[in-house]
Amino acid sequence: MRILQNPLYLLLQIAAVVIALVVHELSHAVIALACGDTTAKDAxxxxxNPAAHLDPFGSVVLPLLSMFIGGGILAFAKPVPYNPGNLKHRKRDEVLVALAGPASNLLQAGIAAVLLGICVAFAYAFGWYNTVAGSALIYFMTNYLVVNISLMLFNLIPLPPLDGSAIIFPLLNKKGQAVYYDIQSKALPIFLLAVYILPSVLHIDLIGMYIQGVGGVVIDxxxxxxxxxxxxxxxxxxxGL
Incomplete structure (x- = not known):
């Protein structure tokens, strides 16, 4: 694997994950503030600053494991605290706050796609495609694009603590919310089953298939x-030359 052969590529991929996660969490906080809640700002x-957002397991251990195992990058940061009672339009704004993170990843991936095209054009035009700096920059932008799509899709899974659960919860009726609370109490074992046990024991990687399948289309x-x-x-x- 390339990242094992050259530490530079590992550092670049870690940087891509960290930047994507920080912007993801910052987006949650900014939208919550725009919707009337200052909890994230006060916190x-x-x-x-990455130290304010990163989670030791979700932001470091999990993405490193997913890099070495292969497949899409799996990662999450510390959930942004907010008080739904402070939101201007609670039901709508809860969904907006939850969507902000995945939406930011899609936006980051779009920006990466544009910058990557510009970088490659300059690299070919000025002959630094095979230089260390040129190849590193292109490698980073490519991975930044892929990482953001992986993070977007992973965080849209409707399982706590991921954003997908916060997106669907306000849309459920009381019976649906009761079922959600029941699932939430079993979230950790379900998460471990889907991420580790099924792929390693039964060789069934449902999350990987979902991210690679849907993500492959978006990345294309x-x-x-x-x-x-x-x-x-x-x-x-x-x-112009």
């Missing part, structure tokens, strides 16, 4: 954008 979560679309930007920029650069 110091409106910051780009984004790479098409990358190629379009790359071709356009290359023509402009070569025309």
């Amino acid at each position: 110091g979560r409106i910051t780009l 679309w984004l790479f098409q954008l990358t190629f379009a930007i790359q071709d356009m920029m290359y023509v402009l650069l070569m025309g």
Whole structure:
């Protein structure tokens, strides 16, 4: 595996995960504040400081394991605290706060696709594609794109502490919320079963198949954008040389 052969690639992939997670959590905090709740702000979560957001297991151990095992990157950070009672329109705003994180990952992936196209065009035009700096930059942008789509899809799984559970909960009726609370009490064993036991014992990786299947389609679309930007920029650069 490439990241095992060169520590630089491991550091670049870790950096991609950390940046994606920090922006993800910051987005939750910003939207909660915009919707009228200052809890996250008061807790110091409106910051780009990774120490305020990262979770030792979800942000370090889990993504490293998923890197070495293969498949999509699995990771989560410390949940952003907020008080639903402070939201201006509680039912709507709870969904908006929960969606903010995954939406930020999709936006980050889109930006990465555009920047990757620009980087590759410059690399070919000026001959630094095979330099250490050039290949590292392209590797980082590619992984930043893929990592963000993986994180978006993983966090949309409707299982606590992931965002998917917070998205669907306000939309449920009282009976549905009661079922949700019952599932929530069993969330950790269900999570461990899906992430570790099924893939390692039964060789059934449901989460990996979901992320690679759906993520593959989204990533293909984004790479098409990358190629379009790359071709356009290359023509402009070569025309100006």
